[in-house]
Amino acid sequence: MQTPIVKADHLDLVFQTNDGPVHALSDVSLEVMKGDFVSFIGPSGCGKTTFLRCVAALEHPTGGSLTVNGMTPDNARQERSYGYVFQAAGLYPWRTIARNIKLPLEIMGFSKAEQDKRVERVLDLVDLKGFGKKYPWQLSGGMQQRASIARALAFDADILLMDEPFGALDEIVRDHLNEQLLALWARTHKTCLFVTHSIPEAVYLSTKIVVMSPRPGRITDVIESPLPKERPLDIRDTPEFLEVAHRVREGLRAGHAYDD
Amino acid sequence: MRSVLPILTVVMAIVALWYGAAVMLNRQWTLDQAARAGQELTLTQVVADTMVQDRPKLPAPHQVGAELWKTTGDMVLQGRAFSKRSLIYHGWITLSATLLGFAIGTGAGILLAIGIVHNRAMDMSVMPWAIASQTIPILAIAPMIIVVLNSVGISGLIPKAIISAYLSFFPVVVGMVAGLRSPDRMQLDLLKTYSASRSxxxxxxxxxxxxPYLFTSLKVGMAASLVGAIVGELPTGAVRGLGARLLAGSYYGQTVQIWSALFAAAILAASLVGIIGLIQRVTLKRMGMAR
Incomplete structure (x- = not known):
C-alpha cells in the first residue's frame, strides 16, 4: 500500500474577519498519490487556492490534519518538498531568466557550478534553451510563465503546486502550455496539484479532478479520470472527454456554484 | 535633440520677461535721479540706464551673468579661484556641508526605512515623528541646532551638515519605506516557499x-540638503558660503551679488541632481531595469 503524498483529513480553515468568521475550508478530506495530477476546480471563494496554500504552509488550517510527504506542511517546506507556481510569473525584472531560476538555488545554498547545471537542465525541460541571458520583459507572457515553472522545478521538489498558472494567458497559448505541461509531467514524474477555473483544462490535464464549491469551501465531487495517460490535444473531442467534462459541470452545479 | 528647440524657446521667453521686469522695476530710480538732476530722458536712455545700475531692484540677466563670471571663471584665470571673493570658494564651503549632510541624511533615512519596514513598533512610532520634524520651520530650528552644538564645542561644518541632514532624511525615509514595501504579496509568498530568511x-x-524609489528620493534629498546648508549659514552671520554671500548681499543692498549667489546655488543644485540622475541611469541599466 502506497502512502499518500498529500493527505488531508477533515481539514477546516476559518478566517476571522471584521465581518465575522469565514469558512474558507470545511471538512476537506483528500488523498493525493505519488505521480497524480490533481486539478482543483470551482468558482471563486471555493477554497481551491486556500487548500493549495495550506499544502504550501502559506496558510495554517484551524482544524483537521494535513500531511505533505508524511510531514507537517511546515516541515515539508523546510525539506523543499514542493515548488510553487503562482498566477503571475513573478520574475524579478532585474534578473535575467537564468538568474531568476537561480534565485531559489541561491537561497538554498547550492554551489555555483551546481546552479549553472540545474539552470541548463530546467531551461531545457520547459523548452527555453538559449533564453537564459534574456531579461523577463524580453519574453512573451507564456514564456515568462514557463520560466517560472522552470524556477519551481530547479531544486528538484517532488511536488509541483500550481495556482492558475495559465489563467492570465490567451486560449491558444494556454492550449500549447497545457500540452507542454503534460509532457513535462510525463518526463519528470512529479506529483502535481493544479488550481484552475477552466473545465477543459482540468479534464485535459488531470488524473483526478476535485470539484469544489463555496460557502463553506468544500469538496463536492472527486472524479478519477478514465482518460489514458497519453493525451493529444484532440482527445478533447472524444466522447470520454466530454463525459468527464459533463460530470465536472454537474458537480459544480450540485454545489450551487451558479446560484449567485 | 528634439527637445532643444522647446527648451530654448522657454529660456528665451524667461529672459525676455526678465528684461521687461528689470526695466519696469528699475525705471523709477532712473527717473528720480534724472528729476533730481533736472534732466529730461528719452525712452531709450531710460531703458539703457535700467540695465546698468549699481544697485538695481532687479538686476538684468547680463549683469548677473557678468557678476557670476567675475567671481568664478575670471578668478580662476587670475589664479585666485579660492580667494574670499570667489563664488567657487563660497560654493565649495556650502557644497561640503551639503554633501556631508546628504550622506548623513541619506544614511539615516535608509536605516530608518529599514527599521520601519521590519519592525512594527518602529512603524507605529517613527513615522509620525518624522512627519512632525518636517512641520517645524527649518529657519526656527537651525539657530537652535547651531547654538546647542556650539555650546558643546562643535562648530563650522558639522552643524550645517546636520541641518542639511535634517531636511534630507525625510524624502529618503518616505521613498524608501514605499520602495522596500513595493514587492507584492505574491513575491513575498514565493520567497516564503523557499523558506528564505529575513535578510x-x-x-x-x-x-x-x-x-527606482531610492534614486527619486535621493534627488529630492539632494536639493533639500543644499537648502539646509544655505539656511544653516544664514542665522549665524557666517562669513563663508553661499548663504553668507546672500546675507552680505542683502545687508549692503548688493542685489547683483544676491542674484549671482542664487544662481550659483541653483546651478550647484542642478548639477548635483544631474549627477544622481546619471548614476540612476547607469545603475538601472546595469540591473536590466531600463528598457
Whole structure:
C-alpha cells in the first residue's frame, strides 16, 4: 500500500474577519498519490487556492490534519518538498531568466557550478534553451510563465503546486502550455496539484479532478479520470472527454456554484 | 535633440520677461535721479540706464551673468579661484556641508526605512515623528541646532551638515519605506516557499525593488540638503558660503551679488541632481531595469 503524498483529513480553515468568521475550508478530506495530477476546480471563494496554500504552509488550517510527504506542511517546506507556481510569473525584472531560476538555488545554498547545471537542465525541460541571458520583459507572457515553472522545478521538489498558472494567458497559448505541461509531467514524474477555473483544462490535464464549491469551501465531487495517460490535444473531442467534462459541470452545479 | 528647440524657446521667453521686469522695476530710480538732476530722458536712455545700475531692484540677466563670471571663471584665470571673493570658494564651503549632510541624511533615512519596514513598533512610532520634524520651520530650528552644538564645542561644518541632514532624511525615509514595501504579496509568498530568511528577503527582493524609489528620493534629498546648508549659514552671520554671500548681499543692498549667489546655488543644485540622475541611469541599466 502506497502512502499518500498529500493527505488531508477533515481539514477546516476559518478566517476571522471584521465581518465575522469565514469558512474558507470545511471538512476537506483528500488523498493525493505519488505521480497524480490533481486539478482543483470551482468558482471563486471555493477554497481551491486556500487548500493549495495550506499544502504550501502559506496558510495554517484551524482544524483537521494535513500531511505533505508524511510531514507537517511546515516541515515539508523546510525539506523543499514542493515548488510553487503562482498566477503571475513573478520574475524579478532585474534578473535575467537564468538568474531568476537561480534565485531559489541561491537561497538554498547550492554551489555555483551546481546552479549553472540545474539552470541548463530546467531551461531545457520547459523548452527555453538559449533564453537564459534574456531579461523577463524580453519574453512573451507564456514564456515568462514557463520560466517560472522552470524556477519551481530547479531544486528538484517532488511536488509541483500550481495556482492558475495559465489563467492570465490567451486560449491558444494556454492550449500549447497545457500540452507542454503534460509532457513535462510525463518526463519528470512529479506529483502535481493544479488550481484552475477552466473545465477543459482540468479534464485535459488531470488524473483526478476535485470539484469544489463555496460557502463553506468544500469538496463536492472527486472524479478519477478514465482518460489514458497519453493525451493529444484532440482527445478533447472524444466522447470520454466530454463525459468527464459533463460530470465536472454537474458537480459544480450540485454545489450551487451558479446560484449567485 | 528634439527637445532643444522647446527648451530654448522657454529660456528665451524667461529672459525676455526678465528684461521687461528689470526695466519696469528699475525705471523709477532712473527717473528720480534724472528729476533730481533736472534732466529730461528719452525712452531709450531710460531703458539703457535700467540695465546698468549699481544697485538695481532687479538686476538684468547680463549683469548677473557678468557678476557670476567675475567671481568664478575670471578668478580662476587670475589664479585666485579660492580667494574670499570667489563664488567657487563660497560654493565649495556650502557644497561640503551639503554633501556631508546628504550622506548623513541619506544614511539615516535608509536605516530608518529599514527599521520601519521590519519592525512594527518602529512603524507605529517613527513615522509620525518624522512627519512632525518636517512641520517645524527649518529657519526656527537651525539657530537652535547651531547654538546647542556650539555650546558643546562643535562648530563650522558639522552643524550645517546636520541641518542639511535634517531636511534630507525625510524624502529618503518616505521613498524608501514605499520602495522596500513595493514587492507584492505574491513575491513575498514565493520567497516564503523557499523558506528564505529575513535578510535574504531583504537583499534579494526588497533592496533591488526599492532602487527606482531610492534614486527619486535621493534627488529630492539632494536639493533639500543644499537648502539646509544655505539656511544653516544664514542665522549665524557666517562669513563663508553661499548663504553668507546672500546675507552680505542683502545687508549692503548688493542685489547683483544676491542674484549671482542664487544662481550659483541653483546651478550647484542642478548639477548635483544631474549627477544622481546619471548614476540612476547607469545603475538601472546595469540591473536590466531600463528598457
Amino acid at each position: 535574504q528577503v531583504f537583499w534579494k527582493l526588497r533592496w533591488p525593488s526599492s532602487m
